[in-house]
Amino acid sequence: MSIDNNNLKPLKSNELDDILKSLQTNDSVKSIEAKEPEKNYKEKEVSGKIEDAVKQVEDIFNFVSATEKIPLAEIKNNVIPTIQHAADAIPNFSHLFQELEMDDYTYRHNIGVGVIATLIGKWLNVSKDDLPTLTLAATLHDIGKTKIPLEILNKPGKLTSSEYALVKKHTIFGYELLSKTEGIGIETCLVALQHHEREDGRGYPFGLKSDKISYFSKIVAVADVFHAMSSDRAYHDSTPFYKVIKQMNEDVFGSFEPTILLTFLRSVMQSLVGEKVKLTNGKIGKIVMLNQFNVTMPLILVGSDIVDLSRNREIHIEKILS
Ligand SMILES: [Fe+2]
Numbered sequence: 001m002s003i004d005n006n007n008l009k010p011l012k013s014n015e016l017d018d019i020l021k022s023l024q025t026n027d028s029v030k031s032i033e034a035k036e037p038e039k040n041y042k043e044k045e046v047s048g049k050i051e052d053a054v055k056q057v058e059d060i061f062n063f064v065s066a067t068e069k070i071p072l073a074e075i076k077n078n079v080i081p082t083i084q085h086a087a088d089a090i091p092n093f094s095h096l097f098q099e100l101e102m103d104d105y106t107y108r109h110n111i112g113v114g115v116i117a118t119l120i121g122k123w124l125n126v127s128k129d130d131l132p133t134l135t136l137a138a139t140l141h142d143i144g145k146t147k148i149p150l151e152i153l154n155k156p157g158k159l160t161s162s163e164y165a166l167v168k169k170h171t172i173f174g175y176e177l178l179s180k181t182e183g184i185g186i187e188t189c190l191v192a193l194q195h196h197e198r199e200d201g202r203g204y205p206f207g208l209k210s211d212k213i214s215y216f217s218k219i220v221a222v223a224d225v226f227h228a229m230s231s232d233r234a235y236h237d238s239t240p241f242y243k244v245i246k247q248m249n250e251d252v253f254g255s256f257e258p259t260i261l262l263t264f265l266r267s268v269m270q271s272l273v274g275e276k277v278k279l280t281n282g283k284i285g286k287i288v289m290l291n292q293f294n295v296t297m298p299l300i301l302v303g304s305d306i307v308d309l310s311r312n313r314e315i316h317i318e319k320i321l322s
Contacts, residue, residue: 050111053082057107057139065146070181080135083111087118087135109227114139116223117216120260123267124219136184137191138220144174144192168204171196190214195221198255210257218257222248222264225255242296242317245269249296262295269295276321279307280314284321 056079064070117138121131145153148170152163159167174192178184194217197203199210229244249265252258273287277300285302297309300317309315 050082050086053079053111054107057110061107061143061146064143064177068177070140070143070177070184072181072183075136075139079111079139080114080132083114083118083135083139084132086111086115087122109231110139110142112227112231113141113220113223116227117220119267120219120223120264123263124260126219133185133187134216134219137188137216138223140174140178140188141191141195141220141224142170142174143177144170144172146177147173168196171205187214187216191217191220193217195224197221199257200254202255218260222256222260226264245296246316249294266290266295269298272320273298277317278319278321280316280318283307287317 056074060071060075060079114135118131118135121134126134145167148167152159152167155163171193175189178189178192179186191214193205194208194213197206197208197213197217198221199213199218201207201209226244226248229247245265245268248256248261252261269290273290276284276286278284279300279302283302285300285307287298288301288306289299291297291299291308291310294310297313298317300307300309307315309317
């Protein structure tokens with residue numbers, strides 16, 4: 001298993017857009033316009049592999065559900081290399097999963113979180129030796145959901161309190177499944193257990209505070225929330241990109257580890273510098289610079305004027321156009 005550590009630069013906006021679009025349901029990053037994919041041999045190869053990986057994750061979840069055994073060799077040999085390949089930023093494999101049914105959300109989500117967490121790990125300079133563990137842990141973070149009935153997982157509308165209590169137990173179920181699997185280390189088990197814990201202790205299952213939560217769990221928490229908010233699900237529509245970014249930024253001192261979240265937000269927003277955007281006031285401009293103190297509110301060149309979104313809080317980026 002090899003990781004190209006030279007490829008650590010942030011994704012360009014079209015690359016991130018295409019990756020996210022291909023990993024989410026129903027064209028769900030609605031604030032970013034679709035671009036004409038430049039199909040070439042490499043892209044088609046990655047597209048096919050990702051599609052295979054989604055099916056493999058579905059098969060693996062069904063297998064775990066029936067046997068309570070985790071086919072680690074299959075995951076390591078087939079699924080993880082595909083996710084690493086995707087995280088190495090091969091662009092334009094969009095439009096891939098748009099035809100898939102909503103039921104596939106769980107499987108696609110695991111791959112999406114695997115890709116995003118791997119990218120965050122690279123941006124944070126997680127070592128070449130540790131990165132495969134992060135990818136594995138992120139991909140299996142929700143494996144405990146195999147023990148939750150699908151009618152609850154896919155239930156439209158609000159869960160009852162007893163249903164929600166059961167869903168929250170996927171963290172403990174995941175930890176139990178992984179910890180009894182030979183060849184899986186404690187880091188991977190902890191991510192399954194702790195990815196819903198929050199820095200301020202308001203998470204679950206134990207309400208742990210920052211210093212008791214593992215580093216990889218903190219990375220996966222950011223990737224998980226970003227992917228979940230950006231996706232259509234049984235119980236909510238996707239949130240537009242800028243709102244996801246804005247909302248996560250507002251949580252910077254509370255839910256998430258600040259360094260991890262700020263690195264993620266900065267890398268995503270940095271990749272958008274130079275892009276043409278439509279603002280919520282109808283004006284068209286170009287992102288020219290990030291605001292040092294709030295990366296989610298960059299400086300926009302509109303005509304010959306610079307609009308600093310941090311000083312114009314009522315204006316947001318509605319769409320990325322270019
Ligand atoms: Fe989860």
